[in-house]
Amino acid sequence: MKGCFQKQMIKNGIGLQMAEKACCAIMETYTPEELPPADRWHYHQGVFLYGMWLVWKKTRNVQYFDYIKAYIDNLVDEEGNFYFARDELDSIQAGILLFPLYEETGDEKYLIAAKKLRYLLRTINQTSEGGFWHKDKYPYQMWLDGLYMAGPFSVMYANHFQEPELVHAVLYQEKLMRKNMKDPHTGLLYHAWDEKKAQPWANKETGCSPEFWGRSLGWYGTALVDLLALIDENVYGRDELIESLQSFIPAVLQYQDVETGLWYQVVDKGDREDNWLESSCSALFIYTIAKAIKADYVDESKYMHHLEKAYQGLLEHMVEEDETTLKLNGICIGTSAGKYEYYVQRPTSENDLHGMGAFILASMAINEL
Numbered sequence: 500m501k502g503c504f505q506k507q508m509i510k511n512g513i514g515l516q517m518a519e520k521a522c523c524a525i526m527e528t529y530t531p532e533e534l535p536p537a538d539r540w541h542y543h544q545g546v547f548l549y550g551m552w553l554v555w556k557k558t559r560n561v562q563y564f565d566y567i568k569a570y571i572d573n574l575v576d577e578e579g580n581f582y583f584a585r586d587e588l589d590s591i592q593a594g595i596l597l598f599p600l601y602e603e604t605g606d607e608k609y610l611i612a613a614k615k616l617r618y619l620l621r622t623i624n625q626t627s628e629g630g631f632w633h634k635d636k637y638p639y640q641m642w643l644d645g646l647y648m649a650g651p652f653s654v655m656y657a658n659h660f661q662e663p664e665l666v667h668a669v670l671y672q673e674k675l676m677r678k679n680m681k682d683p684h685t686g687l688l689y690h691a692w693d694e695k696k697a698q699p700w701a702n703k704e705t706g707c708s709p710e711f712w713g714r715s716l717g718w719y720g721t722a723l724v725d726l727l728a729l730i731d732e733n734v735y736g737r738d739e740l741i742e743s744l745q746s747f748i749p750a751v752l753q754y755q756d757v758e759t760g761l762w763y764q765v766v767d768k769g770d771r772e773d774n775w776l777e778s779s780c781s782a783l784f785i786y787t788i789a790k791a792i793k794a795d796y797v798d799e800s801k802y803m804h805h806l807e808k809a810y811q812g813l814l815e816h817m818v819e820e821d822e823t824t825l826k827l828n829g830i831c832i833g834t835s836a837g838k839y840e841y842y843v844q845r846p847t848s849e850n851d852l853h854g855m856g857a858f859i860l861a862s863m864a865i866n867e868l
Contacts, residue, residue, distance in 0.1 A: 514866030517814070517825065518554050518859045522563060524824035525855055531569035535852065540574050540583040542648055543852040545593030550859030552599060557863070564603070571596060571609070579611025586623060587634035588645045591616050594652040598659060610659075617656050620649065620668070626694045630675040639694040642836065643680060643715040646673055647722035654729040663734075669726065670736040676719070677743060680707055685767060686750030690715040691836035700837050708836045711766045717783025717857065720747055724790035744787075744796055751784055752805050760805075760812030764831060765842050773843045778817040778829040782857035785809050789864035810865050813858070830854030
C-alpha cells in the first residue's frame with residue numbers, strides 16, 4: 500500500500516510518526532490476508548493490528564481501519580464462523596479487535612465470534628488450582644504470556660456481556676502467576692511453571708522454568724496496564740494488580756542496560772557474552788512504564804528518565820527508517836520455554852509482527868504522554 504504515510508498530517512511527536520511508519524512498513528509488504536502466518540487467526544496479527552487500531556483512533560486514517568477489518572473479515576464469515584485453535588490461550592488475543600469493530604460497524608457477527616472465543620475458556624485444561632494451561636499440548640503448564648493472551652479479551656467480553664465472574668477469573672490467574680512464578684529475590688517472574696515438575700526445564704522443587712525471558716515479562720507488564728484500564732475501579736482484587744505493577748516496574752528497571760537503555764533476551768544475565776539486546780521486550784517494557792506513568796500508578800519523576808532512555812535507545816539501536824517506513828531489528832522469533840542456551844540461541848528477525856506490534860504499542864504510549 501504505497502504512500503499510506505502522509506508526513507504532512509503528523510501533528511504531534513515522534514511516537515506517532517514511528518507508529519505510522521511501522522504500520523506502513525507492514526502494509527506495503529503484506530495484504531491483510533497475507534499477514535504471517537497467512538490466513539490464520541493468531542496473536543501475531545492480533546498484537547500488530549491492535550497497535551494499528553490505536554493509530555487509527557488517533558489519526559482516523561481510513562486505510563488503517565480498512566486494513567484491520569479486512570484481516571478479520573477474511574477469517575470470520577457473515578454468520579460469525581471462523582476456524583481457530585480451540586486448545587490454546589494464544590488463540591484468544593486477536594479477539595480484542597472484535598469489540599471495537601462491533602462498536603464501529605454494529606455487525607453482530609463480531610459478537611458471535613467473540614462468544615466462540617469465550618467458550619474456549621470453559622474447555623481448556625486447568626491445573627489443580629484452576630490455572631489455565633497455556634496450551635492443552637503443554638500439560639499442567641502456566642506461561643506468563645497467557646495473562647496477555649487471554650486477559651484483556653476476557654475483561655472486554657465481561658464488560659460487554661455483563662459477566663463479572665470472568666473479570667474475577669482473570670484476577671485469579673494473575674494471582675496464581677505471582678504465587679507460583681514470582682522470584683522473591685529479583686521480583687521478576689519466570690517464563691513458565693509446570694505443576695507436575697516433569698518438564699526438562701522445570702525446577703524440581705518449584706516447577707518454574709529457570710530463566711526470566713524478556714518478551715514473556717513484557718506480555719505480563721502489558722497485561723497489567725491494559726487490565727487496569729479495563730477493570731472498574733470498584734472491582735475487588737483490582738488493587739492487587741496495581742501492587743503487582745508497582746513492584747514489577749522497578750524489578751525490570753534494575754536490569755535496564757546502562758549504555759543503550761534496552762533489555763536483554765534473558766533479562767537478568769546481560770553480563771554474559773552470548774546474551775543479546777532484544778527489541779520486542781524492550782518495546783513492551785516501554786509501553787508498560789509509559790502507561791503506568793500516564794495513569795499515575797508510578798511516580799513520573801522517578802521513572803521518566805528511564806523511559807526516555809529506553810525509547811531513544813530503541814530508535815537508535817534497533818530502528819532503521821526511511822521517508823515513509825522503517826525496519827525494526829533484533830526481534831526474537833516465536834519461543835517456547837527452556838533453559839538459558841535455548842533462549843540465547845533463538846534466531847532474530849526483522850519486522851516480525853511480534854516486534855512491530857510491540858513497537859507500535861510503545862510508540863503510541865509515548866505519544867500519549
